[in-house]
Amino acid sequence: MPNSKPTPVTMDAVYTAPGYLFRRMQQIAVALFIEECKAFDLTPVQYAALVTISTHPGIDATRLSAVIAFDRSTLGNVIERLQAKEFVVRKPAPEDKRVKLLYLTKAGASVLNDIMPSVDKAQARMLQPLKPADRKTLLALLTQLVDLNNEASRVPLRAEDALEHLGRSG
Amino acid sequence: MPNSKPTPVTMDAVYTAPGYLFRRMQQIAVALFIEECKAFDLTPVQYAALVTISTHPGIDATRLSAVIAFDRSTLGNVIERLQAKEFVVRKPAPEDKRVKLLYLTKAGASVLNDIMPSVDKAQARMLQPLKPADRKTLLALLTQLVDLNNEASRVPLRAEDALEHLGRSG
DNA sequence: GCCATATTGTGAGTATACTGTCAATTAATT
DNA sequence: AATTAATTGACAGTATACTCACAATATGGC
Numbered sequence: 001m002p003n004s005k006p007t008p009v010t011m012d013a014v015y016t017a018p019g020y021l022f023r024r025m026q027q028i029a030v031a032l033f034i035e036e037c038k039a040f041d042l043t044p045v046q047y048a049a050l051v052t053i054s055t056h057p058g059i060d061a062t063r064l065s066a067v068i069a070f071d072r073s074t075l076g077n078v079i080e081r082l083q084a085k086e087f088v089v090r091k092p093a094p095e096d097k098r099v100k101l102l103y104l105t106k107a108g109a110s111v112l113n114d115i116m117p118s119v120d121k122a123q124a125r126m127l128q129p130l131k132p133a134d135r136k137t138l139l140a141l142l143t144q145l146v147d148l149n150n151e152a153s154r155v156p157l158r159a160e161d162a163l164e165h166l167g168r169s170g
Numbered sequence: 171m172p173n174s175k176p177t178p179v180t181m182d183a184v185y186t187a188p189g190y191l192f193r194r195m196q197q198i199a200v201a202l203f204i205e206e207c208k209a210f211d212l213t214p215v216q217y218a219a220l221v222t223i224s225t226h227p228g229i230d231a232t233r234l235s236a237v238i239a240f241d242r243s244t245l246g247n248v249i250e251r252l253q254a255k256e257f258v259v260r261k262p263a264p265e266d267k268r269v270k271l272l273y274l275t276k277a278g279a280s281v282l283n284d285i286m287p288s289v290d291k292a293q294a295r296m297l298q299p300l301k302p303a304d305r306k307t308l309l310a311l312l313t314q315l316v317d318l319n320n321e322a323s324r325v326p327l328r329a330e331d332a333l334e335h336l337g338r339s340g
Numbered sequence: 341g342c343c344a345t346a347t348t349g350t351g352a353g354t355a356t357a358c359t360g361t362c363a364a365t366t367a368a369t370t
Numbered sequence: 371a372a373t374t375a376a377t378t379g380a381c382a383g384t385a386t387a388c389t390c391a392c393a394a395t396a397t398g399g400c
Contacts (some may be wrong), residue, residue, distance in 0.1 A: 006247045009221055009224045009225055009283075010225060011221065011222065011225055011237070013221045013237060013289070014218045014221050014222065016313075017289070017293045018293055018297055018309060018312070019196075019199035019200070019202075019203055019214055019292065019293055019296065020214075020218065021197045021312045021313060022192060022195040022199045022312070023196055023214070023314050024239060024311065024323065024327075025192045025196075025315065025316055025382060026189075026192045026193055026196040026304030026314045027239070027321075027323045027324065027357075027358095028193075028316070028319045028322050028323045028327070029188065029189035029192045029193070030189070030357085030358090030386095031322055031323050031324050031358090032189075032322055033189055034358090041290055043385070043386080044189055044190075044193070044386095045385080045386065045387095046385095048184045048190065051179055051181065051183045051184050052181065052184065055179055055180060055181055056182065058299075060348080060349090061348080061349070061389075062347075062348060062349080067181070068184060069194060069197070070386085070387080071386085071387050071388060071389095072348090072349085073349095073350080073351085073387080073389085073390095074385090074386060074387050074388075074389075075301065076349070076350065076351090077386080078385085078386080081384095081385080096347095096348085096395080096396070097348095097394080097396090098347070098349065098394065098395050098396075099347095099348065099349085099395095100348085100349075101226075112179065116183070117180075119183070119187070122189065122363040123188055123189055125322070126188055126189065126192075126315075126319060126322070127188055127315070128310065129314075129315060129318030129319060130314065130315060130318070131204070134311055134314075135313065135335075137307060138188075138308065138311040138312070138315065139186075139188060139191075139309040141300065141307065142188070142191045142192070142195065142308070142313075143186075143191060143296070143303055144298075144299075144300065144304075145195065145299060145300060145308065146194045146195055146198070146298070147280065148189050148300070149195075149198045149296060149299060152198050152201055152202055152295070152296070153197045153198045153201050154197070154199070154201050154387085154388065154389095155293075155387090155388090157194075164238045197387080198389085200356095200388090201388095212373090213355070213356080214356095215355080215356065215357095216355095227359095230378080230379090231378080231379070232377075232378060232379080233386070240356090240357080241356085241357050241358060241359095242378090242379085243357080243358070243359085243360095243379095243380085243381085244355090244356060244357050244358075246380070246381090247355075247356080248355085248356080251354095251355080266365080266366070266377095266378085267364080267365060267366085267375095268364065268365050268366075268377070268378040268379065269365095269378065269379085270378090270379075280400095285398095322358085324358065325357090325358090
């Protein structure tokens, strides 16, 4: 009877799991972002969307989701909220009636410009407890790991370059 | 006019932010967990709850949330789902009419025992792309960082030891 | 030109994750 | 003992994050 002896379970089955640690760090990262940026009423996801629309004016929702690796359905609601705040406008694409193109408003460009220092502060704070050398090491390994695991996520990141050739003419 | 020159925004404002990288790794971690454990119909959060109830039979929802650092409100729904699957039962505490104590059912203990190898496989897979030495380095730094940032999260982890003294008599 | 296929945005449904608030209950203070 | 504090579980509300499905539209093979 090889299966009659159950393994004794300890909290290590949670605390030492990398997945649990990544979840905790994500919670901490969001909390620090919200705290530093509360004057701007923007979430981390909304910030990423604004940056991307700023660097890719006229991008559509599907491409936006690929560039920041966020779920397409989720992004619909995110854009709605950015529209409600009047940071973003959607214009129908003339050559494809399905597509709605995204642009920043003046207010959107302004809030993006203004929020940057607070975002940087939040990003610095979350690594602050580590020694400078360790910060660099962690960031390098994390960047590597995200890149190497890209295909494992449900919404793999498709870099901007890859998208430029995916227009309705390619 | 010192503020008239806006900083040019690039996608680095997203891609190199540790908060973005932690979000991506969390997405990847969940995707790998779900993929490896799909036969058991358990989410990462539900798994953590089961482990904790297994090692702390008779724990209540508030203490459970502190031990795994999950939001108390969120945990209510998680427990409901575990109850619906008949992996967990809630019994009213005799000495405090507000409290409902949590216990694993036979089915809950069984699924927890059975799912372990799949959980381990998922956890191994998410670090797999790194060299073994780098895995150790990353895990050590990540553990350190989560611990040192504990108070920054909205729901700081309160270790089991700290909770033993927080009973209604302490 | 027609038909199968793919894409785009959208909506429903589930699950985390947080903010509040609230009633019931218990504990602490006076 | 009576008032005040704190705690517990519950609920409403917002925001991400994913699934699947669906209509409108566009594209490719034929």
